[in-house]
Amino acid sequence: MSLLLSPYDLAGRTVRNRLWVAPMCQYSATRGMPNDWHHVHLAQFAAGGAGAVISEATAVLPEGRISPEDVGIWTDAQRDAWAPIVAAIRSRGAIPGIQLAHAGRKASTWSPFTGARGSVPAADGGWQTVAPSAIAFEGYAEPTALDEAGIDRIVAAFGAAATRSVAAGFEILELHAAHGYLLHQFLSPLSNQRTDAYGGTLENRARLLLRVVDAVRSAAPDAAILVRFSGTDGAEGGWDSAQTATVATWAAARGADFFDISSGGLVAHQSITTGPGYQVALAAEVRRATGLPVSAVGEITSGPQAEQILTAGDADIILAGREWLRDPHFALRAATELGEPAAAPWPPQYVRARPRI
Template identity: 50%
Template sequence: MSALFEPYTLRSLTIPNRIWMPPMCQYSAAPDGPEAGVPQDWHFAHYAARAAGGTGLIIVEATAVSPEGRISPYDLGIWNDTQARAFRRTTDFLKNQGTVPAIQLAHAGRKASTERPWKGGAPIGTDEGGWQPLAPSAVAFAEGHPVPAELTVEQIREVVGQFAEAARRALDAGFEVAELHGAHGYLIGEFLSPHSNKRTDVYGGSYENRTRLALEVVDAVREVWPQDKPLFFRISATDWLDEAGWTADETVRFADTLKEHGVDLLDVSTGGNASGVRIPVEPGYQVPFAARVKAETALPVAAVGLITEVAQAEKILANGEADAVLLGRELLRDPSWARRAGRELGAEVHVPDQYHRSV
């Protein structure tokens, strides 16, 4: 059997194949009013197409646990029940196609309140519909970005509660997997890294203190997320800094701790917390970080990062470098990549009845 098309079981959930879609923001929700953060027709069509194309698991894009946790005013949210109910159309369709619906719960931290990428992605002020970003420390992400407000301990506790409430709503919305966004320089990742976390209280300084918020969020979500459903954690395995940043060694150390707290899989990415760093981008450039976690810890991993070719993806799994692959840009280009891979590898993959002529 092809490694890509071998089913994968976590807790009581079996995912039909190892071809997964990572969260990729669409910046297409209403920015304000009663529809703020609510998934629209675009979101349904976008995710439905990849499910019809045979993708085994789809992680819905970074979905904010609070209004100020959005990257942009146009992000999805799950801080109220109206938003949660609106996701049902998508989760029901994905399940009908045999695809597992997952959702990434997120808080943008100091990288919040920005314009959409195709509008330049620059920070926007309160006069343009923006807001004051929040962060572990009053340190701007980059030149030209606002200095965020440093979270108080009371506010940190509120954020932990917001993640738990978002997970509860995600369950009501029909999701089978919850993923916590601890990567790419957003709030949880900002606490992990000494590059962005300059606190001197129990949430800053030592490795144990910098990981405290992440573990509190994991514990709070695990309390409301059913024991038979998996919980993922996305991490940037390195800040790509020579010093004073989060490192691959810390990622390996943290992986075992996450498993002890009930995380079932580490979604391994890199970067995003420091501006202006040089990243050696090439096909599969992040896979070695996932492979190291898999080799040195007991926590399953998913690999991401310019995985585009069928043979490349198959080799990653066959070599034991990861338990699943996440295809981002390639699934934007080809929603039916999984069906194409199935044809190349001689494997069975879901094909909707309406598309039987394509077999």
């Protein structure tokens, strides 16, 4: 069997294959509540053969939402709304995951569906954003620099969100420390200009993330914890793969199980060239520097391409996003492309359509 279709052991649970669904924002919630759209959207990928399905960035506090239409898990009502969605993913054979997030200075922005860009004014439902330092993302409102009490509140919120996530049935908890959101803002010297225990040295800039790992691990001792990093800011003087590898090692020592390597999102002047598999090299650098398991993501669109990444030793898992939107049965198709259609987890209702090779 190909590596892509072979099972993977993740923190004591067996995931049926190595082609997973990456978090993808839907901007379709009201007051942070997931709804029927999220149910159908996520469950279809499990029916399409995904090994694991990770929900979109889910805010741990209302002010942590990217937009007013983002989902959350800061209330018990939201926990209960997630539960049937999680059950639908699991009943179709995939492992359910949730990405826990706080957008920091990139919060309170217009949904892309509105056609507007930038920060939402308070009069239109926006709010004051927070960040490590009072430095705005280009074109957005200036955030308030967090004090220690504010930092403590965020750590506690991640822990509480982890508790609710496990109660809802999620088995994978991904901490979003990428794409220019709050945990990434603390990691990068381009957005973190603090002079206290949370700024300056790499150890200080990583302090918030490591405290969050501790809180989530304490709240969810049996869950698989993933950390999503941007492997580079794509800007001079910013975050890079060497710092990513170092902090991943520290996070692993605190209980993180796996690392999801993406890129960019911190600054508008980033220089990142996209193309097929354009972030794979970053994942490979972290994997080889640390020996830790990583996933690759970014314009991975076929079974043979994904298989080559795994056989080259560049990653342990393939995460895909837009290809699942184009084809919610990506894993079933990938198996056929690899000449192994029967090795894919075809739902019994669909077996009559399985290609014969």
